[in-house]
Amino acid sequence: MSIEFRPAESEESQRLTSIIQETSGGLVDYILTGVIPFTKPHLILRSQVITEDSLYSYRNMVVCEEEGEIIGLILAYPWDEQVASDLTRRYLSEQKYGVVEDLLNSAEENSLFINTFWVSEKYRGEGLADVLMDVAAEWARSKGLTRLSLHVWKGNERAVRFYSRHGFIQTRTFPFPDHKLLHYKTGKLQMCKELA
Template structure:
């Protein structure tokens, strides 16, 4: 498994990766809801790579992207030290340490570029993700009650953060 930062030429594979991970029912998008194109993802990757406090870290196995951690840094003077993260791993690679390795690279990279706070939201009942984030030092910051509707049922989201020193 190779952990690295995304490149523009990854746009097609990254697009397929996003759509595949959406089918987990643990992401913001419902399965099949994401409407994006390779060109749109290429533009997004390009924009992210131009921001000094943003990146996408990917996990690659046998020339196939199997996971990502998107680090989206703040764009104003007051919040450029802070970044939101989004993590996704394809189903057949979950539970194998892929997310942990990508997150550790995100921590290393963030410190290097001056990001000192990482935040994320997650579906409350995603126990595996919660255990991983707690293990890696994230703390619960709050809970949004009934903030999402999944399969017609209200779901709570947790807000987590990690301070990097």
């Protein structure tokens, strides 16, 4: 098995978009449905993945690849880049903006905020996620940051256990409206880890 970690590329935008959408637990669909009439959420997200100065840009991603297949992904950026833009405010309904504003304005100070952390189903439990977490820690250190932070669905018990095992502690809870597009009805946790 020959595994490589490398920066994501814009040509991979379709696959990267699918991974982010899958990992979001319905949040991408909830937030982006109806933002642009007659445009599906994945197309809006994909436009952000290929936009170089977007938070969701491929430039903010590291992928893990085996034999040409993406088997792991981290989408992350420094905490002070995670803010709700005027554009976000303009296009989202008041209820959706309230949810997004809380999430976007909450990253832990001096942290690399991990927006998306994903490992292919067939590689889960094999130790790849542990290595990917080490990659995130090194990425943070290379930017002069001393912490990692992230949001995770409270009901995603496997992920919460994984992050806890890696030294993350819960720092905040975000309630979410009950909505058919959201896979979890339990809200989100904000978790943070101090780097040694």
